Amino acid sequence: MAKMSSPTETERCIESLIAVFQRYAGKDSNAFTLSKTEFLTFMNTELSAFTKNQKDPGVLDRMMKKLDVNSDGQLDFQEFLNLIGGLAVACHDSFRKSQKRV
């Protein structure tokens, strides 16, 4: 058996993104996309710190519509990554702004 070195932080992160997507996408018959219900479960479980602060009840509906680029009512892995990327950019920008203030 080939010797496996422990994964780097970036490799662990890529693995996590795939594992999380598959965990939530696998809840209904189509294991390769997130339905609206699966998307809501994902958001309310994995990103509850974000969702519980949203006062507008329509925000998740609008996010799903915006992320679903091909409008098939499902999010594929690329569309899911756009969500993670958007959140990461928002966090990173807020970090940059907080650094500039110091």
Next chain:
Amino acid sequence: MAKMSSPTETERCIESLIAVFQRYAGKDSNAFTLSKTEFLTFMNTELSAFTKNQKDPGVLDRMMKKLDVNSDGQLDFQEFLNLIGGLAVACHDSFRKSQKRV
């Protein structure tokens, strides 16, 4: 102080992406972008399992050019996320194909 619950896998992943980018982007005077040198250091350290299997020595040069959407010779955080997303999609596709074979 507000009670902090432990981060979810998705939150940890978003934090990791930001931390890794800042670790490598912070090596020269511009702390908010990856220069070509910083990109090569990142690839050869964090993704060496990928880079060491590349027989073509020009592959990293071409990746940098393709990722640098605004052609400023630097990768910003969004351009960096496109790299991570591209690798994650490639891994996910290869996983799907391997599942179909079973």
